[in-house]
Amino acid sequence: MKAYQWLKENRHRFKRKIHGPLVLQIQLKDERYANLVESLLGGRYSTNLRAFVCETQEDYDLFTKEVVDNLNLRLTVSWPDKINQDRVKPMMSREDLQRNFGMDCFLSELLEGPKILIDYLCSETRINLVPLTLKNADERLLADSGKFRRFGIQDNLYEVKTYSYGRGGNQVQVRKCWVSDYLKNKVDTQAMSKVKDEIHSLTESKKELYMEAETIQNDYNKKRQRLTELRHEKDDKRQQKKDIIFQKQRWEKEKQKIESYEYQLEGLRNAPQDDNEMMDRYKDQLANQITRRAHLAGIYTDHLKNSTKCVLDRNVAQLELMQAKAKQNFVEDFSRRQSTALGQAEQGFRQAQAESRQKKAIAQRFQRDAEAAGRDLDDEQKEEFNAIKEKWHEEGLGQTVIELEDAIQAEKAKAETLKASNPNAMAQYEQRLGKIQMYQRKIDSEKQELDGIREKIEQVKSRWEPQLISLVGRISVSFGAALQRIGCAGEVCVAKEEDFEKWGIEIRVKFRDNEKLQLLTGQRQSGGERAVSTILYLMSLQNLAKSPFRVVDEINQGMDPRNERMIHEQIVKGASKPGTAQYFLITPKLLPDLFYNERMRVLCIYNGEWQPKRLKPIAEYLRHARSSASSSSRPISSASS
Known part of the structure; x- marks a missing residue:
C-alpha cells in the first residue's frame, strides 16, 4: 500500500x-x-x-x-x-x-x-x-x-x-482452490460505509490540521523575519569590529617600523666614518676564494668525468660477466647431460655386446648342426632345407637334432597318408597356404597400424595423466587431512582401466581403528558415513574448483549427532575463510549449540498454507520462546525442591 x-x-x-x-x-x-x-x-x-x-x-x-x-x-x-x-x-x-x-x-x-x-x-x-x-x-x-x-x-x-x-x-x-479475495467484484456494504465514515472523519481532522498549520506558519514567518533582521544587525556589528581590528593592526605595524628605523639610525650614528681599508681587505679575500673555488670546480669536473667512465666500464664488465656465467651454466648443464647419456650408452653397449657374444655362440652351434644335417639331401630337399635354415636365422631355434628328425618323420608320414587318401590335398594345401600368407600380411599391416595408434595414445596420455595424478593427489591430501581431524582416515585415487571410459575417482575411507581403508560404496558404509565422506570430499575440492557459490542440501540428514557437529564445524571454518566462495547449507533441522561465527548468517524460511498474512519481528518470537521456557521450568524446580 x-x-x-x-x-x-x-x-x-x-x-x-x-x-x-x-x-x-x-x-x-x-x-x-x-x-x-x-x-x-x-x-x-x-x-x-x-x-x-x-x-x-x-x-x-x-x-x-x-x-x-x-x-x-x-x-x-x-x-x-x-x-x-x-x-x-x-x-x-x-x-x-x-x-x-x-x-x-x-x-x-x-x-x-x-x-x-x-x-x-x-x-x-x-x-x-x-x-x-x-x-x-x-x-x-x-x-x-x-x-x-x-x-x-x-x-x-x-x-x-x-x-x-x-x-x-x-x-x-x-x-x-482457494476462495477468491481479489478477482471477484464483491463489495461489503457495511465495510464500505465504515470506510466512508472514516474518510469523512479524517477529512474534518485534515481541515483542522490545515488551520493549525496555517497559524503556525504565520507565526513562523514573523519569527523568521525578525531573525533575518537580527542577523543583519549582527553582520554590521561584526564588520565594524573587523574594521577596528584592522586599523589597530596597521597602527601597531607602523609603530614597529618607526622603532626599527630609529634603531638603525642610532647604529649608523655610532659606526666608524672610514671603512675603506676593511672593504679592500674583504675584496682581496673574496678574489682569493673565487680563484680557489674555480680551481676546485675544474678538479671536480675531471673527477666526475673519470667516475662516469668507470661506471660505464663497470656496467659493460657486469654484462660480460652475466653472459659468461650464462654460457658457463649452459656448458656445465650440457656436459652433465652428455656425461649421463654417455654412461647410459656405455652400459647399454656392454649389455648388447654380452648378449651378442651369447647369441653368436648359439647361432654358430645351430649353424654347425644344420650344416651337418643338410649334407646328404637332394636338390629339392636342399631348397626346403635352405628355406628352413633362413627361417632359423631370422627367428631362432630351440629344438635339438633328434627332436627335429622325429618331427620330420612325422610330417612325412602325414604327407604320405594325406596323399593316399586325398590326391588333391597338395593343391588345397597350396591354396590355403596362399590365403594364410595373404591374411598374415593383412595382420602384420593392421598390427603395425595398431602399434602406431597405441604410440599416439601413449604420447597424448603422457601429457594429461601426470597432471591428473597430481591434481587427484592434492585432493587426496586435503581429504585425508579433513578425515584425520575427526579421528578417521581416507584417500582419493584414480581408478585406471584398459578402457579410458571406465576410468574414475575412487574414495577409500576408514572410520574405525581395527579396519583397513575400504572403497566408498552404497552398500559397505552406512548412510551417515557416506554423507560425512561426501561433504569432506566436496570441501577438499573448494580450493581447486572456482565457483561463485556452493549449495549443499540436507547433507546432515543421515548423520548421528557426533558426526553432524564435527562436519558442521568443518563447513563453517572452511566456508568462512577470506576469499572463499559463498556457501549455502540447506536443512530442515539443526542440532542445538552448534559451532557458529560472525561471518555466517542463518535464514529461517517459513513456508506453508496457513502462514499469517504478516510475520512479527524475530525479537517477539524469541521473547515468547524464552518466556515459554522459563514458565515450563518453574513447576519442575518447585517439584524438585
Whole structure:
C-alpha cells in the first residue's frame, strides 16, 4: 500500500508508465473462473498479483532505489526487457483444446489488461500453458499427455510431476482452490460505509490540521523575519569590529617600523666614518676564494668525468660477466647431460655386446648342426632345407637334432597318408597356404597400424595423466587431512582401466581403528558415513574448483549427532575463510549449540498454507520462546525442591 501511494505521488519522475500492483491492473473476463485463476496465480500470498512492472530499465532502477532501498519495502519489481512472443502464446487453439481434452480455455485467455502485464505473467508463471474448465474432464488423459504440468477442473487444481525411478511415470497432486479475495467484484456494504465514515472523519481532522498549520506558519514567518533582521544587525556589528581590528593592526605595524628605523639610525650614528681599508681587505679575500673555488670546480669536473667512465666500464664488465656465467651454466648443464647419456650408452653397449657374444655362440652351434644335417639331401630337399635354415636365422631355434628328425618323420608320414587318401590335398594345401600368407600380411599391416595408434595414445596420455595424478593427489591430501581431524582416515585415487571410459575417482575411507581403508560404496558404509565422506570430499575440492557459490542440501540428514557437529564445524571454518566462495547449507533441522561465527548468517524460511498474512519481528518470537521456557521450568524446580 505504501509503494502504491508513493507511486501515485511521484509518477511525474518516470519516463514511462509503472504498472502495479498487477491485481489493480488486470480484470477477469468471466468471474466464474475467479477461484481457479487466483489460486493458480498464488492466491492471497502471491507475489505475482502484488508485483510492479516497469517498461524501461531507467524507471526500474529509480523505482527500486526509492521504494526498496530508501523506504525498505519488500515487494516484487520486474522489468521484462525482451519477452519471447513464442513463449506467451497458447500451445494450441481453444477449439483443439476443447475437442482433444474437453477443457474450456487457457488461463491467459481469461485475463484482460495491458499487453505487457499479460505477457509478463505468461513469461513468469506460464499461464498460457494452463488449461481450465468448469465441467467434468478426464484428468488422467491430461496428465498422461505430457503437455500440461498444471490444470484446473471445477474447484480442483492439478499438478503433474514426472519421476524416473523404477519404471517411471507421472505423479499427480490435487488440492482444492482457494476462495477468491481479489478477482471477484464483491463489495461489503457495511465495510464500505465504515470506510466512508472514516474518510469523512479524517477529512474534518485534515481541515483542522490545515488551520493549525496555517497559524503556525504565520507565526513562523514573523519569527523568521525578525531573525533575518537580527542577523543583519549582527553582520554590521561584526564588520565594524573587523574594521577596528584592522586599523589597530596597521597602527601597531607602523609603530614597529618607526622603532626599527630609529634603531638603525642610532647604529649608523655610532659606526666608524672610514671603512675603506676593511672593504679592500674583504675584496682581496673574496678574489682569493673565487680563484680557489674555480680551481676546485675544474678538479671536480675531471673527477666526475673519470667516475662516469668507470661506471660505464663497470656496467659493460657486469654484462660480460652475466653472459659468461650464462654460457658457463649452459656448458656445465650440457656436459652433465652428455656425461649421463654417455654412461647410459656405455652400459647399454656392454649389455648388447654380452648378449651378442651369447647369441653368436648359439647361432654358430645351430649353424654347425644344420650344416651337418643338410649334407646328404637332394636338390629339392636342399631348397626346403635352405628355406628352413633362413627361417632359423631370422627367428631362432630351440629344438635339438633328434627332436627335429622325429618331427620330420612325422610330417612325412602325414604327407604320405594325406596323399593316399586325398590326391588333391597338395593343391588345397597350396591354396590355403596362399590365403594364410595373404591374411598374415593383412595382420602384420593392421598390427603395425595398431602399434602406431597405441604410440599416439601413449604420447597424448603422457601429457594429461601426470597432471591428473597430481591434481587427484592434492585432493587426496586435503581429504585425508579433513578425515584425520575427526579421528578417521581416507584417500582419493584414480581408478585406471584398459578402457579410458571406465576410468574414475575412487574414495577409500576408514572410520574405525581395527579396519583397513575400504572403497566408498552404497552398500559397505552406512548412510551417515557416506554423507560425512561426501561433504569432506566436496570441501577438499573448494580450493581447486572456482565457483561463485556452493549449495549443499540436507547433507546432515543421515548423520548421528557426533558426526553432524564435527562436519558442521568443518563447513563453517572452511566456508568462512577470506576469499572463499559463498556457501549455502540447506536443512530442515539443526542440532542445538552448534559451532557458529560472525561471518555466517542463518535464514529461517517459513513456508506453508496457513502462514499469517504478516510475520512479527524475530525479537517477539524469541521473547515468547524464552518466556515459554522459563514458565515450563518453574513447576519442575518447585517439584524438585
